[in-house]
Amino acid sequence: MIPAHGGRLINRIAQGEQREELLAAAKNAPSLTLNAREVSDLEMIAIGAMSPLEGFMGSADLDSVVKNCRLANGVVWPLPVTLSSKGGSFAAGGLIKLEDESGALLGVLQLEETYAYDKDTEAQGALGTTDDKHPGKQYLNGLEGDYLAGPVWLLEMPKHAFANDYRLTPRETRVLFKHKGWKTVVAFQTRNPIHRAHEYLTKCALEIVDGLLIHPLVGETKSDDIPAEVRMKCYTTLLDGYYPKDRVALAVYPQAMRYAGPREAIFHALLRKNYGCTHFIVGRDHAGVGDYYGTYDAQEIFGQFTTEEIGITPLMFEHSFWDKVAGAMASNKTAAATKPEDKVFLSGTKVREMLSNGERPPVEFTRPEVADILIDSMASKASV
Amino acid sequence: MKDPKVTVKIPRPLYERIQQVITDSGFSSATDFIVFVLRDLVGDRALEKTDPEAGVARNNFTNDELAEIRRKLENLGYL
Numbered sequence: 001m002i003p004a005h006g007g008r009l010i011n012r013i014a015q016g017e018q019r020e021e022l023l024a025a026a027k028n029a030p031s032l033t034l035n036a037r038e039v040s041d042l043e044m045i046a047i048g049a050m051s052p053l054e055g056f057m058g059s060a061d062l063d064s065v066v067k068n069c070r071l072a073n074g075v076v077w078p079l080p081v082t083l084s085s086k087g088g089s090f091a092a093g094g095l096i097k098l099e100d101e102s103g104a105l106l107g108v109l110q111l112e113e114t115y116a117y118d119k120d121t122e123a124q125g126a127l128g129t130t131d132d133k134h135p136g137k138q139y140l141n142g143l144e145g146d147y148l149a150g151p152v153w154l155l156e157m158p159k160h161a162f163a164n165d166y167r168l169t170p171r172e173t174r175v176l177f178k179h180k181g182w183k184t185v186v187a188f189q190t191r192n193p194i195h196r197a198h199e200y201l202t203k204c205a206l207e208i209v210d211g212l213l214i215h216p217l218v219g220e221t222k223s224d225d226i227p228a229e230v231r232m233k234c235y236t237t238l239l240d241g242y243y244p245k246d247r248v249a250l251a252v253y254p255q256a257m258r259y260a261g262p263r264e265a266i267f268h269a270l271l272r273k274n275y276g277c278t279h280f281i282v283g284r285d286h287a288g289v290g291d292y293y294g295t296y297d298a299q300e301i302f303g304q305f306t307t308e309e310i311g312i313t314p315l316m317f318e319h320s321f322w323d324k325v326a327g328a329m330a331s332n333k334t335a336a337a338t339k340p341e342d343k344v345f346l347s348g349t350k351v352r353e354m355l356s357n358g359e360r361p362p363v364e365f366t367r368p369e370v371a372d373i374l375i376d377s378m379a380s381k382a383s384v
Numbered sequence: 385m386k387d388p389k390v391t392v393k394i395p396r397p398l399y400e401r402i403q404q405v406i407t408d409s410g411f412s413s414a415t416d417f418i419v420f421v422l423r424d425l426v427g428d429r430a431l432e433k434t435d436p437e438a439g440v441a442r443n444n445f446t447n448d449e450l451a452e453i454r455r456k457l458e459n460l461g462y463l
Contacts, residue, residue: 021423179457
């Protein structure tokens with residue numbers, strides 16, 4: 001099976017005697033409340049999804065990531081994974097209890113370094129912009145104090161309100177793939193409902209590999225994205241009706257969205273390698289937001305690295321749609337249609353408008369069952 | 385019954401350095417810190433003996449853990 005990024009699947013979940021020792025050692029340690037992104041990062045580090053990271057980044061790694069898209073040891077790593085002090089002051093070398101916003105103890109960090117880093121430099125390197133309207137820059141602007149770095153141990157899994165059955169760790173997906181006998185597995189990252197265009201991409205990919213992992217991101221997203229609970233209903237309904245049951249698995253991916261476009265595409269791919277996937281779908285404007293990134297920037301960035309450095313194979317797809325001339329799904333590479341009116345594609349704004357009016361988009365764009373779930377969701381939201 | 389603990393000798397300068405390191409760390413003694421670090425290191429070594437088929441450590445799962453993973457995957461209809 002494909003090795004984890006950096007060569008070894010990390011496990012920072014403290015169990016048994018180690019957990020008891022940590023709880024005792026941290027009894028009088030100071031506490032730090034993590035924000036939603038930090039909670040999901042802690043979980044993902046601990047379960048090995050962010051291998052080879054074993055904790056929150058120090059200054060050497062962060063600086064190298066921002067400037068070179070690599071950890072200080074040279075391993076490709078595109079995005080910062082940092083912990084903010086929230087203005088608190090902590091003793092070097094000591095343990096810090098990591099808590100969620102409800103005060104629940106999740107884990108501990110052994111503090112190796114406290115450091116400041118320029119937000120504009122970080123934003124320019126990681127996001128490609130310092131524009132304060134970018135959601136990633138807004139996140140940075142909202143952080144207080146220095147960064148805290150060091151290895152972490154997870155003591156309790158964060159509590160989640162939904163999809164708990166579908167929360168599979170990299171160890172668990174690897175067991176699944178092994179049991180299924182899937183030598184090659186393609187991962188599909190999404191933060192949206194799956195419309196016909198995405199269904200087409202996943203099925204094209206499945207034609208050349210053994211298995212498909214639908215792996216929706218369910219960590220923190222923008223407030224105007226479709227809620228993950230609603231999306232999960234769409235995914236399960238679509239999979240029940242339109243996919244081969246023995247070659248597709250659905251599991252959730254707890255990362256918080258960065259909206260970092262090309263760099264986040266690399267990030268999403270490397271982390272899916274840790275889950276045991278061998279291929280990764282990269283569509284148009286992957287992980288993009290607004291007009292900060294070019295339509296295919298997230299595909300072109302893979303060319304900056306060698307195949308061995310990335311390890312997982314990206315499958316690049318062009319913009320796809322229903323081709324009225326051919327009577328089939330197609331992309332610009334395969335369509336018979338040449339006129340825009342022969343290509344069924346709706347903008348996100350138009351789809352939202354139709355759904356909020358209780359109107360199903362064309363069946364060539366969205367499966368009716370999926371449209372109905374989204375219409376119900378919008379109606380419930382409007383009635384609150 | 386054998387004493388469940390054994391004595392291991394380490395260089396005194398290293399011991400004194402560890403005592404400095406654990407000041408305000410939450411560890412109540414150098415022994416606690418050393419046991420913790422060694423357990424972490426030994427755990428890491430175990431992880432390196434990976435199952436090439438699954439990409440995870442052979443001895444990284446107890447029978448109970450493996451049964452729990454199988455139950456979870458069965459409940460999802462995947463096994």
